[in-house]
Amino acid sequence: MSQPKTIFEKIWDKHVVKRADGYPDAVFIDRHFIHEVTSPQAFDGLRKRSIGVFNVNRTTATADHNVPTKDQHLPIKEALSRHQVETLRKNCAEFGVELYDLGHPFQGIVHIIGPELGLTLPGMTIVCGDSHTSTHGAFGNVAFGIGTSEVEQVLATQCILQYKPKTMKIEINGKLGKGVVSKDIILYIISKISASGATGYFVEYAGDAIRSLSMEARMTICNMSIEMGARGGLIAPDETTFNYIKGRKFAPQGAAFDQAVEEWKKLRTDDGAKYDTVLTFDAADIAPMITYGTNPGMGMKVTDRIPTANELKELNEQVSFKKSLEYMGLEQGSQLLGKAIDYVFIGSCTNARIEDLREVAAMVKGKKKAAGVEVWVVPGSKQVQEQAKKEGLDKIFEAAGFELREPGCSACLGMNEDKIPAGKYCISTSNRNFEGRQGPKSRTFLASPLSAAAAAITGKVTDVREF
Amino acid sequence: MSKEKFHKLVSPAVPIAVENIDTDQIIPARFLKATTREGFGDNLFRDWRYDGNNNPIAEFPLNNDAYTGKILVAGKNFGCGSSREHAAWAIYDYGFRVVVSSFFADIFKNNALNNAVLPVVVSDQFLNELLETIQRDPKTEVTVDLENQFISFNGKKEGFQINAYKKTCLMNGYDDIDYLLSLNKEIKEYDLTH
Numbered sequence: 001m002s003q004p005k006t007i008f009e010k011i012w013d014k015h016v017v018k019r020a021d022g023y024p025d026a027v028f029i030d031r032h033f034i035h036e037v038t039s040p041q042a043f044d045g046l047r048k049r050s051i052g053v054f055n056v057n058r059t060t061a062t063a064d065h066n067v068p069t070k071d072q073h074l075p076i077k078e079a080l081s082r083h084q085v086e087t088l089r090k091n092c093a094e095f096g097v098e099l100y101d102l103g104h105p106f107q108g109i110v111h112i113i114g115p116e117l118g119l120t121l122p123g124m125t126i127v128c129g130d131s132h133t134s135t136h137g138a139f140g141n142v143a144f145g146i147g148t149s150e151v152e153q154v155l156a157t158q159c160i161l162q163y164k165p166k167t168m169k170i171e172i173n174g175k176l177g178k179g180v181v182s183k184d185i186i187l188y189i190i191s192k193i194s195a196s197g198a199t200g201y202f203v204e205y206a207g208d209a210i211r212s213l214s215m216e217a218r219m220t221i222c223n224m225s226i227e228m229g230a231r232g233g234l235i236a237p238d239e240t241t242f243n244y245i246k247g248r249k250f251a252p253q254g255a256a257f258d259q260a261v262e263e264w265k266k267l268r269t270d271d272g273a274k275y276d277t278v279l280t281f282d283a284a285d286i287a288p289m290i291t292y293g294t295n296p297g298m299g300m301k302v303t304d305r306i307p308t309a310n311e312l313k314e315l316n317e318q319v320s321f322k323k324s325l326e327y328m329g330l331e332q333g334s335q336l337l338g339k340a341i342d343y344v345f346i347g348s349c350t351n352a353r354i355e356d357l358r359e360v361a362a363m364v365k366g367k368k369k370a371a372g373v374e375v376w377v378v379p380g381s382k383q384v385q386e387q388a389k390k391e392g393l394d395k396i397f398e399a400a401g402f403e404l405r406e407p408g409c410s411a412c413l414g415m416n417e418d419k420i421p422a423g424k425y426c427i428s429t430s431n432r433n434f435e436g437r438q439g440p441k442s443r444t445f446l447a448s449p450l451s452a453a454a455a456a457i458t459g460k461v462t463d464v465r466e467f
Numbered sequence: 468m469s470k471e472k473f474h475k476l477v478s479p480a481v482p483i484a485v486e487n488i489d490t491d492q493i494i495p496a497r498f499l500k501a502t503t504r505e506g507f508g509d510n511l512f513r514d515w516r517y518d519g520n521n522n523p524i525a526e527f528p529l530n531n532d533a534y535t536g537k538i539l540v541a542g543k544n545f546g547c548g549s550s551r552e553h554a555a556w557a558i559y560d561y562g563f564r565v566v567v568s569s570f571f572a573d574i575f576k577n578n579a580l581n582n583a584v585l586p587v588v589v590s591d592q593f594l595n596e597l598l599e600t601i602q603r604d605p606k607t608e609v610t611v612d613l614e615n616q617f618i619s620f621n622g623k624k625e626g627f628q629i630n631a632y633k634k635t636c637l638m639n640g641y642d643d644i645d646y647l648l649s650l651n652k653e654i655k656e657y658d659l660t661h
Contacts, residue, residue, distance in 0.1 A: 038551065131574060320542065
């Protein structure tokens with residue numbers, strides 16, 4: 001019998017086109033997503049070499065990072081942003097790549113449209129010039145973010161040169177408590193192992209707490225794998241996965257789908273397969289989480305107090321720690337609970353799918369946002385936006401004083417005009433609390449959509465279990 | 468396509484003694500709108516270098532004339548966060564050819580190597596000594612020898628790891644695409660059968 005393998009190794013090994021001594025593996029890429037920010041220089045590279053895209057059928061483009069979330073039917077006002085989106089249009093037309101442009105019913109954040117269109121499937125290798133490509137791993141595939149030179153490699157050859165990462169299993173067992181959702185699980189894991197705790201690894205999430213999650217909730221977890229440094233994160237596919245995929249636009253249909261499911265069922269880690277590292281956590285220990293610092297590892301239970309510099313595990317981190325709290329305008333050892341906030345951002349590839357919007361709507365129905373708080377709900381895609389309207393969620397948001405915008409990456413990274421002003425506090429469902437991430441000198445608290453919704457109503461950091 | 472070659476560099480270094488420097492600090496997202504690789508150096512560490520009115524912040528090392536050279540020395544977990552290659556372009560465009568840290572994020576490391584910037588991983592102890600020494604004497608010359616894989620200053624020396632393939636690429640200015648294009652036949656066959 002052959003050596004037992006992890007699901008990651010099965011997928012990776014199957015995609016190695018060439019393994020030569022002294023070279024990294026040449027890995028075939030099944031699906032390549034591109035967007036306006038990290039692709040222009042790659043297309044230029046193709047032009048300089050006078051070569052085309054290797055296989056346009058494996059390449060899909062959308063405009064998301066840099067687009068306005070208001071009046072998308074009008075030309076983009078900001079000249080540089082407009083130029084970048086126009087460059088994407090020109091490149092896609094010249095090289096024959098399918099583009100879901102502004103106004104197209106399939107447009108949206110690249111990691112949200114892939115799964116909802118059935119372009120993201122189990123067993124695939126998927127790359128994109130964006131670190132949150134790990135999102136797609138929720139379907140049991142090997143998906144990871146790459147740089148622009150690598151985007152050019154994949155456009156030119158449909159392959160990427162990579163050394164095989166180490167493997168890590170993170171198991172979460174037990175039942176999740178009240179008010180605890182998948183965002184809390186991943187913020188909890190990162191707070192335990194730090195923003196670099198999984199660097200060099202590809203993670204597999206397992207355990208009954210993970211199995212109990214919907215596909216959309218699983219995507220939130222895989223999405224933030226990069227925030228602990230992991231190359232990617234995946235979850236072996238199961239009935240939940242197959243039911244989600246069934247009937248989606250580009251997924252296999254009819255008999256082809258049934259056949260595919262039979263193959264996908266083999267995508268699991270063999271008994272006895274070895275991981276380089278295994279971590280186990282108890283779901284009962286996870287509470288609603290919030291970050292207090294300037295990297296996603298600086299998180300805690302919403303009821304905890306911020307540590308003091310003396311309590312840090314690594315003493316040489318004290319300088320960075322103090323710098324971080326100074327930036328955030330927070331005191332060591334203080335509590336965040338009850339802290340007044342100025343903005344609420346519900347959006348991003350982490351938490352802007354229809355389930356996220358439903359959860360928020362259910363919580364705020366019949367309520368009104370706190371005075372002085374600005375609330376932006378930015379759907380992850382055109383399809384999410386349309387579905388939200390169909391279900392009447394837009395009316396609920398409107399009545400609550402929330403602004404439902406048009407799809408894009410928006411205030412997650414503030415490339416467009418959606419920026420949090422200097423010094424203001426934003427509770428955000430996105431993935432990064434880096435200095436200036438949401439706008440110069442902005443201050444970010446990362447949390448779940450539930451915690452963000454509760455804060456929108458109370459105007460302060462709130463424990464959803466008491467809401 | 469041939470790139471700049473790297474063999475050995477002897478230069479003073481610039482210290483930024485902060486850990487977990489993410490790519491949003493190296494180059495904030497609002498500067499990612501260019502469609503070419505050049506010019507990002509002006510905005511390298513933009514929000515640490517300039518205040519809200521675009522005035523240089525005197526205490527930031529890049530604004531301190533005492534610090535010069537082509538080597539950047541920074542705290543643990545350098546380059547975490549976004550995959551933006553613009554971070555590597557900004558570092559290169561500013562004039563750095565080496566970044567020294569005790570730990571690098573994966574994607575940044577690849578991006579740097581693809582752009583003729585050598586990431587040198589050293590021990591925490593060596594890093595601390597190097598940072599303290601440069602801060603005390605900014606003229607300290609640091610040697611980075613890729614061929615023999617060591618870094619040294621003031622008689623202190625430490626070896627560093629780099630995989631043989633990437634070393635060859637850097638020393639000869641090779642590009643990954645050249646190798647992949649040579650596999651065209653195998654890749655086409657794979658594409659048709661999978």
